[in-house]
Amino acid sequence: MSNKVLTMPAAGAETEIMPVRGRVVKSKWTFNLLTFxxxxxxxxxxxxxxxxAGAVSTYIQAGAQYGTHLLWVILLLLPVTYFIQEMVVxxxxxxxxxxxxxxxxRFGKWWGLFSLADLELVNFFTLVTEFAAIDLACANLGIDPxxxxxxxxxxxxxxxxxxxxxxxxxxxxxxxxxxxxxxxLAWKLHxxxxxxxxxxxxxxxxxxxxxxLVFMVIAIIGTTVAPWQLFFQQSCIADKKLRFADVKWARLxxxxxxxxxxxxxGCMLIAGNYSRIHGFTFEDPAKMANNLLPLAGWFVxxxxxxxxxNAALLGATAISLSSAWAYGxxxxxxxxxxxxxxxxxxxxxxxxxxxxxAAGVVLIPKAPLQLIIxxxxxxxxxxxxxxIIFLQLLLNDRELLGAYANRPWNxxxxxxxxxxxxxxxxxLAAQVAAxxxxxxx
Amino acid sequence: xxxxxxSLELEExxxxxxxxxxxxxxxxxxxxxxxxxxxxxxxxxxVSLVSLRAYLVLMVLLVMYxxxxxxxLFGRHV
Numbered sequence: 001m002s003n004k005v006l007t008m009p010a011a012g013a014e015t016e017i018m019p020v021r022g023r024v025v026k027s028k029w030t031f032n033l034l035t036f037x038x039x040x041x042x043x044x045x046x047x048x049x050x051x052x053a054g055a056v057s058t059y060i061q062a063g064a065q066y067g068t069h070l071l072w073v074i075l076l077l078l079p080v081t082y083f084i085q086e087m088v089v090x091x092x093x094x095x096x097x098x099x100x101x102x103x104x105x106r107f108g109k110w111w112g113l114f115s116l117a118d119l120e121l122v123n124f125f126t127l128v129t130e131f132a133a134i135d136l137a138c139a140n141l142g143i144d145p146x147x148x149x150x151x152x153x154x155x156x157x158x159x160x161x162x163x164x165x166x167x168x169x170x171x172x173x174x175x176x177x178x179x180x181x182x183x184x185l186a187w188k189l190h191x192x193x194x195x196x197x198x199x200x201x202x203x204x205x206x207x208x209x210x211x212x213l214v215f216m217v218i219a220i221i222g223t224t225v226a227p228w229q230l231f232f233q234q235s236c237i238a239d240k241k242l243r244f245a246d247v248k249w250a251r252l253x254x255x256x257x258x259x260x261x262x263x264x265x266g267c268m269l270i271a272g273n274y275s276r277i278h279g280f281t282f283e284d285p286a287k288m289a290n291n292l293l294p295l296a297g298w299f300v301x302x303x304x305x306x307x308x309x310n311a312a313l314l315g316a317t318a319i320s321l322s323s324a325w326a327y328g329x330x331x332x333x334x335x336x337x338x339x340x341x342x343x344x345x346x347x348x349x350x351x352x353x354x355x356x357x358a359a360g361v362v363l364i365p366k367a368p369l370q371l372i373i374x375x376x377x378x379x380x381x382x383x384x385x386x387x388i389i390f391l392q393l394l395l396n397d398r399e400l401l402g403a404y405a406n407r408p409w410n411x412x413x414x415x416x417x418x419x420x421x422x423x424x425x426x427x428l429a430a431q432v433a434a435x436x437x438x439x440x441x
Numbered sequence: 442x443x444x445x446x447x448s449l450e451l452e453e454x455x456x457x458x459x460x461x462x463x464x465x466x467x468x469x470x471x472x473x474x475x476x477x478x479x480x481x482x483x484x485x486x487x488v489s490l491v492s493l494r495a496y497l498v499l500m501v502l503l504v505m506y507x508x509x510x511x512x513x514l515f516g517r518h519v
Binding site: 021242385 | 465480
């Protein structure tokens with residue numbers, strides 16, 4: 001491979017001034033590898049960011065309550081999450097625009113503003129839960145949350161406003177790579193291999209099909225397939241200016257991201273299972289980490305708390321960005337991480353505002369965090385099916401996508417996923433909004 | 442080190458591959474979404490949007506039920 005970096009005029013445009021920087025390589029294999037590495041990023045980030053603070057709590061709770069019995073549910077979500085995000089990849093590359101802009105342009109002002117308002121609300125409430133997790137983890141690590149939470153918010157704002165997409169992406173990928181520690185933790189906790197194998201086979205845990213179990217399964221699905229992911233990845237692809245030739249690499253990026261995030265989710269479940277085996281009752285991930293201190297040592301305890309902060313940071317940057325991109329697209333503001341602050345004040349302003357206010361809410365004594373968590377569940381229940389319906393309709397829009405539109409088998413898979421998600425969202429929202437309608441388990 | 446390409450180097454390049462980061466590449470022509478206007482209201486689009494409206498109405502009713510329930514309209518809260 002040659003390390004030579006070229007600067008040349010754009011192909012077929014001798015009079016063009018715009019230079020193209022490239023790297024010359026001799027083998028096709030190296031070319032493919034480097035191209036993949038250059039395209040790599042949005043798929044991994046959207047998937048790993050989905051394992052945010054709420055997801056950490058949900059997966060650990062699933063392990064703490066049902067052992068490894070629900071591993072098969074997580075595994076089943078691998079194709080679901082990949083198929084949904086793969087549609088976003090095609091839409092983003094073909095149009096070069098974000099999801100909010102597409103809904104606004106193709107379905108009109110009403111649906112566009114409805115989707116935007118719902119997204120902004122649910123994202124903000126989710127952001128508050130991310131900072132609540134940072135607050136909780138800081139307090140348990142002996143760091144004053146009044147210092148830890150603002151420091152986290154300042155860090156999140158700093159990594160986004162550098163005026164370089166690549167710089168932000170590298171930092172986000174670095175945060176993603178920290179999730180590899182979950183694999184080490186799972187290995188260190190010595191999960192019974194027979195139980196793991198048994199957990200991958202679909203079945204109902206001992207105790208039968210109770211209301212709590214149904215709620216847990218819905219929570220796992222809800223946390224693995226989140227509405228902001230659609231908006232985030234499409235805007236990210238548009239901002240990175242991925243090309244038609246990059247579709248296959250963007251798909252691979254998304255697939256590898258899905259595999260990684262599902263594996264990490266399984267590791268979180270294993271951590272919860274470890275506390276269950278030792279007779280602890282689950283309250284929250286921080287308490288569980290403290291419970292494990294005498295059994296698994298300080299490394300496991302501190303790693304759990306730090307990984308919770310990492311999950312919250314990654315979730316927060318992705319969620320805030322999806323809000324800022326969506327708002328900028330609909331308002332027609334400049335909205336790119338490639339722009340310096342003074343050229344995209346509105347875009348960066350929304351990002352910084354969401355991050356700072358969410359961090360501030362958490363620091364308010366007696367803030368109604370339970371009400372906020374409840375609102376997240378209800379609003380996400382409203383948002384997800386509507387966002388996926390728009391996605392499916394856009395992917396069948398041949399006028400818009402041409403050869404990149406869905407094929408019949410895509411539609412069969414996607415409509416099945418949509419129907420299941422619709423039903424689960426209705427049950428979840430009904431259970432949260434009207435718990436008395438459901439008998440106790 | 443960045444250099445400017447001459448014709449000899451361009452010929453040499455034909456047997457090689459050039460990897461270009463998407464952000465460094467020439468902007469690609471995408472679908473002109475603005476000239477397309479709103480989506481055509483086919484039967485499937487209409488049915489999907491009506492179903493979505495029904496779903497949203499159901500959600501609003503559930504939230505209203507919850508609010509009224511919290512207000513104690515359906516009996517005392519323990």
